[in-house]
Amino acid sequence: MDEPEPIEPDTKDWTVVITEGCDECGFVAGYDVRTTGERLRATVPLWRERLSGEDVRERPEPSTWSPLEYGAHCRDVLTVMRGRLELMLAEDGARFASWDQDAAAVDEAYWQQDPEQVADEYAEEAALTAEAFDAVGGEQWDRRGSRAGTAFTVATLAVYLLHDLEHHLVDVGVTG
Secondary structure, three states: OOOOOOOOOOOOOHHHHHHHOEOOOOEOOOOOHHHHHHHHHHHHHHHHHHHOOOOOOOOOOOOOOOHHHHHHHHHHHHHHHHHHHHHHHHOOOEEOOOOOHHHHHHHOOHHHOOHHHHHHHHHHHHHHHHHHHHOOOHHHHHOEEEEOOEEEEHHHHHHHHHHHHHHHHHHOOOOO
């Protein structure tokens, strides 16, 4: 498959979902963050099923990622966010580098990846990230970190991450 046109970068400040939820996908922000691991695990069969679809490489329109590209993105989001969680637990007030998701999609050629492999890697990353959130307890939920001036706690990082994964399931037509 030829390299598709790059997607125009999303400039929306998605951190609003931490307190307000998301009208686009129906995400409710006020969930019990101690269930984050359970909810991450629940996304695995949904992504596995979607990534096995015949149209997995098809973009619904040129400016929207294909299910495969979204799946690869979500796999990488899990890796990045688990790294941020680990950093926050090791160092209260940690600062993490920005991650350019659009550059990652191009650099890693998401559109060319093997859907079955992406599904397996997503499942592995989801399991590791779920375990990491399962291990958080007590005051650790209040540990802090920041990225480009945006402050997070471990709890708000959990909300931000879970929204991203669940929102993209809506984007690819699995839920919503």
